[in-house]
Amino acid sequence: MTDYSNTIQQHLDRIAKHARDLFGNGHVADYIPALAKVDPNQFGIAVCDLQGNVYQAGDTTTAFSIQSISKLFTLIQALQIYDEELWQRIGREPSGQRFNSLMQLEVEQGIPRNPFINAGALAVCDRLESRCSAPNYQLLELLRELSQNPHLLVNTTVARSELEHGSRNAAMSYLMKSYHNFDNPVEKVLESYAHHCAIEMNCIDLARAALLLCNKGKTLAGREILTQTQSKRVNALLATCGLYDAAGDFAYRVGLPGKSGVGGGIVAIYPGHYSICVWSPELNDAGNSLIGTYALEALTDALGLSVY
Amino acid sequence: MTDYSNTIQQHLDRIAKHARDLFGNGHVADYIPALAKVDPNQFGIAVCDLQGNVYQAGDTTTAFSIQSISKLFTLIQALQIYDEELWQRIGREPSGQRFNSLMQLEVEQGIPRNPFINAGALAVCDRLESRCSAPNYQLLELLRELSQNPHLLVNTTVARSELEHGSRNAAMSYLMKSYHNFDNPVEKVLESYAHHCAIEMNCIDLARAALLLCNKGKTLAGREILTQTQSKRVNALLATCGLYDAAGDFAYRVGLPGKSGVGGGIVAIYPGHYSICVWSPELNDAGNSLIGTYALEALTDALGLSVY
Amino acid sequence: MTDYSNTIQQHLDRIAKHARDLFGNGHVADYIPALAKVDPNQFGIAVCDLQGNVYQAGDTTTAFSIQSISKLFTLIQALQIYDEELWQRIGREPSGQRFNSLMQLEVEQGIPRNPFINAGALAVCDRLESRCSAPNYQLLELLRELSQNPHLLVNTTVARSELEHGSRNAAMSYLMKSYHNFDNPVEKVLESYAHHCAIEMNCIDLARAALLLCNKGKTLAGREILTQTQSKRVNALLATCGLYDAAGDFAYRVGLPGKSGVGGGIVAIYPGHYSICVWSPELNDAGNSLIGTYALEALTDALGLSVY
């Protein structure tokens, strides 16, 4: 195992080095000022294994806005509460549309295609709002536990800014409400949602937080967050729907279940072995980290990590 | 290994027995007479491993119309010829639409979303037509080699009937032609396509034919049909796009890359270990074998076969 | 003229008589309780000419909810303020979609197709909100003047109920806001809009109010509400877009510019001669008054009133 660990570390170092050559080919998310002013020339990668080892290279201790990666953890929260009942409100199919499209939501009469497009994540938040006393606080507590980092915080400037630029999310929420698939006040759910997106974590935090999906739903400490079946199924959802409308390309090139965010982070899962978090703020046309996708492709190719 | 083999066989027997209790809950494909008159009360399942063992239960020696499962093999043929160049003409994303929708093809200006929806498979056939002297014959030869069954045949009654009911496929082909993404005469390609769909194979034939995708692209005899990378990528495409607009649900419930056909067959791949073919003619609303899907879910649950 | 007036009256009497035979073939709008409990078995028709005569038959003095007919008058208000500048925010084409579709609004990036679909009327209200101190009050005052009925009122129960069931309208407004085509607070505009829809008028009130469109934009008292060109153009918009997705059928069968509302009212214009208001609460599948459409077809056939 030692040798293999050395191999991982060597690959990470090589990839991090090469990543810096790729700076300048994408564009940082700019729909809110707080994201637009992030330094684009950053890259970090962290890998956790089931023995508790963490391999890392680059800017792995810089916290960034987790944005849509939060959708993975609100889904986990909702599955803990609703399990299969959740799917009465939300689909499980790839959307074939941009992450914030209303078109499909109208055609399918207010049932979002999956929990990882914006409409689906808003529906998940609505479900949490119905059963949790303090869903925002509880998500943060969960993430603190999973990442073993009690200092995780919400960037309230980002959260406020998200809310101010949240008209499309409001439109989607009201459209779901018009189809009776949204029970709580829209404003309240939008506020929760904005807080989730504005949580800041670094690569190590996120790789650690996702490790339960490599471990049949359990933390390394042995606490069952999800059942083994739930864990497998979340990975299946990530594989088919986790990268917006680039899930097929990601499966083709990287071959792992994953979830991306416009903050430039991507979490990927190699079930039974590794959780990975890569981060670099510049995005490609599909809205996923340009260099992050490259790095995952390079790492999985080098180590033969595909699930397929 | 012996014990484990016994376990597989026991599960297959149990599943085949239970499958018969489920007869009568779906509907046989009826868009052409030759398919409509198939006896719905049939079920077969076959599993191949890399040691050359075949486990089976039920009607595994009855040949059926492979229909869209042929799309997997024409893709393999096309990758052998074009490799990555193929993707200049065809996408790699789930469609989020029915298998024969023209809408998306129009929005995306004649580039089909993936090779497993009808438009994509027609584009693949067009590519084969451009480079193969006798694409139909070559597909049949490939399938005979892979299945180790030299007696495979096209059901010409079905092929003719497909052609007569092929107006939608003609519409898609002409739409692609209008976007300069279709080079050969439409009639010729439609005829090839109809022949592919009308090939008849049984569960054992198909499980054997798909085994290369468990074996890094090679036959058990050691012939490289695809490179290891190509094999992995075909599995990724199957996982995200192989079951039409039910790929998410199939990943969620079964957890394996797979390809279905309206003849009631489904092929599934557990990379590195098993290829599976299940067949039962009654379909669910998504157009996939109702009992076949159940059987795969039961088998993968029992053996813990998910890739996720 | 006397003879011809007699003819009109005779036709109205005949049509009103026959209308009662048709009761029971449609369905009253039921999306809000206040509309659902309207007695369906009512019918009224009123015709105004430029000499100040009013011909009428049936329930012409019963006030009803004008609903979307208000869109005609808010458009008139907005043209008074913005004239051609209004079209920077709103299109002038038939939509080919249901009145409350979001799909097209997304495809056309927040520019509603015309001022008579819901999104367009909301955009008009947003424009009024930007420039009027009290848009609701001013609309009511305008309608009181035009109808010569100082007693017109808003039914506040209906208005409140509209607001409570206004999620789709909220969704459309937020979607426009996300495309920077909506300047005022959504809640405020929705409240105005709900009040407009809840104004109650009878057939005579509405026929009188619309008479300016027969009179080159002027009231019979000679006040210019719209210029002659504006008046002609509003009629053109009514002809192509006034009946939601049944404008073609209405032109085909009735042959006049018109505007309908789900309260069962329809206003029609025979430029240079007559304004007509017909009312009957039962709707056809397109959401227009079933018997109202019949009555207009019968009247225009009998008198040869088509503009075509």
Next chain:
Amino acid sequence: MTDYSNTIQQHLDRIAKHARDLFGNGHVADYIPALAKVDPNQFGIAVCDLQGNVYQAGDTTTAFSIQSISKLFTLIQALQIYDEELWQRIGREPSGQRFNSLMQLEVEQGIPRNPFINAGALAVCDRLESRCSAPNYQLLELLRELSQNPHLLVNTTVARSELEHGSRNAAMSYLMKSYHNFDNPVEKVLESYAHHCAIEMNCIDLARAALLLCNKGKTLAGREILTQTQSKRVNALLATCGLYDAAGDFAYRVGLPGKSGVGGGIVAIYPGHYSICVWSPELNDAGNSLIGTYALEALTDALGLSVY
């Protein structure tokens, strides 16, 4: 009347003079070579009245490709044969989509929205094919009679070229066939359609040919081509659907029923008074003659000809 005639002539002369100042602002249709090489700097306008007078200015004796204006006359042919029965196969609503969109045709299951979009005209041709022994010849004969020009011909180079570039029309036809809304062989109907589009007429020919729609369906010689009701209804269809997805704008600016073609011709009807044909090859973004639309707007403004 003499004075008024002088007025018309003066307006035409003025408009034709000004039209030449506008050359160079649009683009000639270039999807087939035969159209692409037409000299763009041409303009003609002709007006016919019910007394048999013809007013004209500019290039009124140069024949051009009538293209989609043929759709008006094939509709007239079909109404002569099928009358109201025609509408079982074709809708009567504006489409809200481009003239050759397949999307809507799929959503509405093979029923084209109206007879003036390509799919609708193809459905009309299919209807003619079912009942006419020689539909192409009969259309040409009808146009020769109506235009009083026995020398009208099909440009066979254009017709052949249309056919070669007709993949989208083939796609639409096959899509309708898949919904059982197309009875004849696609190739045969496409050939007829291409011939219709390739008929060549000049402004005077076309103004004369359309005069029946100003005259309650009759030729000036008194032959009834359509009933009065049919004539009125064709005008209604032209008003709501005649200019593709710019019907609203045309009604707004010109205020007359009309039909355009990509050859640069536009026919407009002022019922009871005038038929107008204007021609100039440069098109605007909506595919209608740029200067032709301007000229009609100028003429109808000057003479106050709007139906609204």
